Amino acid sequence: MTRVAVVGSGVAGLSTAYRLAPDHDVVVLDRDAIGNGTSSRASGVITTPVDYPDQPAWSRHAIEFFRELDGTGVFEWTDREYVRGVRPADVDAARETATSNNDAEESSATEVRLVDADAYADVFDAEAPYEKALVWPGTGYFDVDEFLATMRRECVRRGVEFRPDTTVESVRVTDGAVAGDEVAGVETEYGSVDADAVVAAAGSATPDLLADVLRVPIRPFTWNVAYLEADLPDGVPMGGDPVLGAYWRGTRDGRLLVGIEHQYGGSDRATAPPEDPREIGDELDRLLREELPGILASVDADAPVVRYECCPMADATTPDAKPIIDAPAEAPDGLVVAAGFHGAGVMAADSIGTAVRAHLTGEPAPFSLSPFTLDRFESRDADFPFRTMFRQSVPGRDGGA
Numbered sequence: 001m002t003r004v005a006v007v008g009s010g011v012a013g014l015s016t017a018y019r020l021a022p023d024h025d026v027v028v029l030d031r032d033a034i035g036n037g038t039s040s041r042a043s044g045v046i047t048t049p050v051d052y053p054d055q056p057a058w059s060r061h062a063i064e065f066f067r068e069l070d071g072t073g074v075f076e077w078t079d080r081e082y083v084r085g086v087r088p089a090d091v092d093a094a095r096e097t098a099t100s101n102n103d104a105e106e107s108s109a110t111e112v113r114l115v116d117a118d119a120y121a122d123v124f125d126a127e128a129p130y131e132k133a134l135v136w137p138g139t140g141y142f143d144v145d146e147f148l149a150t151m152r153r154e155c156v157r158r159g160v161e162f163r164p165d166t167t168v169e170s171v172r173v174t175d176g177a178v179a180g181d182e183v184a185g186v187e188t189e190y191g192s193v194d195a196d197a198v199v200a201a202a203g204s205a206t207p208d209l210l211a212d213v214l215r216v217p218i219r220p221f222t223w224n225v226a227y228l229e230a231d232l233p234d235g236v237p238m239g240g241d242p243v244l245g246a247y248w249r250g251t252r253d254g255r256l257l258v259g260i261e262h263q264y265g266g267s268d269r270a271t272a273p274p275e276d277p278r279e280i281g282d283e284l285d286r287l288l289r290e291e292l293p294g295i296l297a298s299v300d301a302d303a304p305v306v307r308y309e310c311c312p313m314a315d316a317t318t319p320d321a322k323p324i325i326d327a328p329a330e331a332p333d334g335l336v337v338a339a340g341f342h343g344a345g346v347m348a349a350d351s352i353g354t355a356v357r358a359h360l361t362g363e364p365a366p367f368s369l370s371p372f373t374l375d376r377f378e379s380r381d382a383d384f385p386f387r388t389m390f391r392q393s394v395p396g397r398d399g400g401a
């Protein structure tokens with residue numbers, strides 16, 4: 001049986017192991033506990049039609065998996081539409097978003113509607129700056145801890161071996177690091193692990209992991225999240241505001257989860273990780289206290305924060321804010337990269353594992369693999385200029401509160 005070493009046990013590594021395990025000998029190595037990286041901090045907002053608008057088949061496959069997994073182990077899926085308020089200046093761009101989505105091949109399952117913001121008068125504050133609302137059906141949410149625990153359990157049932165607390169130092173190739181060579185395994189802090197194939201799913205650490213064998217244009221990017229006490233109406237939709245760089249959803253216990261994007265080393269907001277991590281909290285606090293009460297009817301300026309998820313561990317991004325899932329021609333044979341999910345990795349879970357499997361086995365995938373190949377980038381430089389997915393969604397606007 002083909003032996004595969006998967007480096008990283010976040011959503012990319014776990015979904016890869018899950019898809020390969022039935023007929024591969026899979027070992028997952030993580031420098032930390034299993035599933036304890038960025039994936040464990042995620043908000044569980046599942047909006048692939050919003051975040052992968054050009055890949056309807058990929059997007060639908062991802063959500064169908066969660067619906068099928070519902071009720072397995074401790075995992076519970078909640079259907080919930082996603083509503084984005086649209087300012088008067090952005091109505092044309094929003095109309096274009098709806099039109100291009102609805103015209104796209106196969107997109108009928110997630111028809112996007114542009115409606116008057118008044119239709120969501122119970123959600124938006126009376127002073128909210130919105131004229132319209134973009135509405136995506138077919139989205140939902142779940143508790144990420146429940147998802148990761150369930151995926152881990154299902155992997156164990158399929159025979160996956162987990163090696164936590166094992167840092168992988170490099171990918172080992174048979175003979176030097178030039179195209180045409182083959183992967184032979186990985187070097188860890190405890191010695192070599194032989195494998196016929198290696199999947200690099202190490203999040204923002206992927207460029208370092210691959211330094212000897214492949215250059216990838218990936219750099220850190222993250223979100224920071226707070227959970228608020230709020231008086232939410234039943235079934236309140238999830239939502240977001242690209243101009244604020246923020247998103248939100250209700251939780252099953254009646255709280256409001258709010259996230260704000262934050263770039264490390266970016267050209268858009270912060271230019272470096274702040275020396276004092278509390279600065280991230282300050283930015284989030286300003287959003288919660290000064291901006292959000294004028295946006296959402298259910299949020300008071302003094303709503304107690306019950307939990308912060310200010311993430312010292314970063315997610316990763318590429319220049320076009322889409323992941324790299326590929327067995328690149330310039331890499332040693334047997335190496336697959338699955339990283340750079342830019343705040344949208346959890347929602348794509350089974351599509352990631354399915355794509356990696358397709359690369360390793362040559363089997364067809366139920367969606368196109370080409371949007372995620374490395375060769376779409378001319379440069380491999382990790383110091384690229386970058387606009388977040390949110391910013392890209394409102395043409396002509398660079399955001400800022």
Ligand SMILES: Cc1cc2nc3c(=O)[nH]c(=O)nc-3n(C[C@H](O)[C@H](O)[C@H](O)COP(=O)(O)OP(=O)(O)OC[C@H]3O[C@@H](n4cnc5c(N)ncnc54)[C@H](O)[C@@H]3O)c2cc1C
Nearest residue numbers: 008010011012031037038039043044045168203345346347
């Ligand atoms: C606050 C926050 C909220 C988010 N909310 C959402 C959301 O609602 N929906 C959504 O879809 N996405 C969300 N995201 C994004 C999502 O969390 C990421 O896109 C996703 O978790 C990336 O998964 P990954 O497997 O690539 O990375 P990770 O989960 O970071 O996994 C990488 C793993 O590799 C391990 N590793 C690294 N280097 C090595 C090494 N050398 N040797 C061994 N192991 C190594 C790490 O320990 C880690 O466990 C959010 C992110 C943050 C920070």
